[in-house]
Amino acid sequence: MELFKEKAEIVDALEMRRMITRLAHEIVERNKGTSELVLVGIRRRGVPLARRIQDRIREFEQAEVPLGMLDITLYRDDLKTISTQPVVGSTEIPFEIDDKVVVLVDDVLYTGRTVRAAMDEIVDFGRPRAIHLAVLIDRGHRELPIRADYVGKNVPTSRREIVAVRVEEIDGRDGVAIGEGPE
């Protein structure tokens, strides 16, 4: 993300907040409540996004949805890039997922390979009734038959472009920017 030339900010902090609120409402509406829901953020930026969805649901439903986090490093199909990731992060799913609806949360849906890895990891923890996928940005270019159930915003991109989701907790500010990658 450091190596990219920003072209434009396509989502600002306020709009991002609204998108997350809408995602939270859609998740609760589609599941007719929160009793069977669990949220699992995919490291790194999926985790703060999942936490915010959890906060919103708490505000408008007065319900506590369990929150877990997933590090998919050990499930990747492209470990060659591992040298950019200093340490295998920890996966924390401190609750039962059997017969629950697991909502995976990530920042950007692109090739679908991260989601494939995340689903493989989830099923090692149990047998959820369903796995749903919530993403802030869907930028297209899928390489696997995967789609999102809840989308903040569809952003048509070329493969050369980079979509950078920034979150306060990691990047110091909220927003989504689009830019040109290296090469």
Add this chain to the structure above:
Amino acid sequence: MRTRKDLLGLEDLTREEILEVLDTAESMLEILERPIKKVPTLRGITVANLFFEPSTRTRVSFELAEKRLSADSVNFQSTGSSVSKGETLKDTARNIEAMRVDMVVIRHGSAGAPHFLGRNLQAGVINAGDGAHEHPTQGLLDLFTVRRHLGRVEGLRVALLGDIAHSRVARSNLWGLRKLGASVVVCGPATLLPAEVERLGVEVAPTVEEAVDGADVVNVLRLQLERQTSSLIPSIREYARLFGLTRERLALAKPTALVMHPGPMNRGVEIAHDVADGTRSVILDQVTNGVAVRMAVLYLLLAEKRSEAGTALERTA
């Protein structure tokens, strides 16, 4: 660690490399708590476990670590193999490599055997104990166990008791503890201390009481009765009386002190029953942690190789 082909000893590792292994092992430990204790990370990788000396714990620990990461493993034992038919170490290893093995885990009675293999094989080599030289994964799991229980290694006072001279566990511990900033005090019969042991940067205590006094960790080494040690001590009973870790002696250590032992224990010799089973004993945690630490080592040495072998795909987003 990622740039290395082999793990031969803690003497070669930097402080940062040791910490990288310990941090990675934390994540591996979580996998061992899952309902399905297996991740697909090293699929397609083959590991050969070459044990030229008898071992149960270390061999099983490596085998489990390999299986938890989805590597395929094969075991070679010296008894009943081609080694007993006169084959040289180099030929044995070359034959194994010809079977397209990616990593060799070796335990050997001669110091330097893993280094020799490392120089002669394209495959990676992990030292699982070479003579009286090093046992790096045991050193790493001891450091990991200390850090998990006490939160740090730096600044701690660690007592190593017993047969320091013949102990590869002691040597790997010494290097690791010094690199992470712990102070080490050793104590054992003069015949079982290496000459000029002080030059390794450790304190030598004349009695167990002085060694244990104020210690944060007491690591009791195994009296290796199967080696030549029996002629170096007057009797096992005298050893137990003078150097065994008893409840009374442990009371001199800090109240939070950990009791460790690399196993297998000679109960009633180097460690009393009630100490081995006592509340300060983390001996079984060491065994659990051993699997996680070996997973971390295999992962860090092999992750890059795995991606070369598999279909290298563009980075996911």
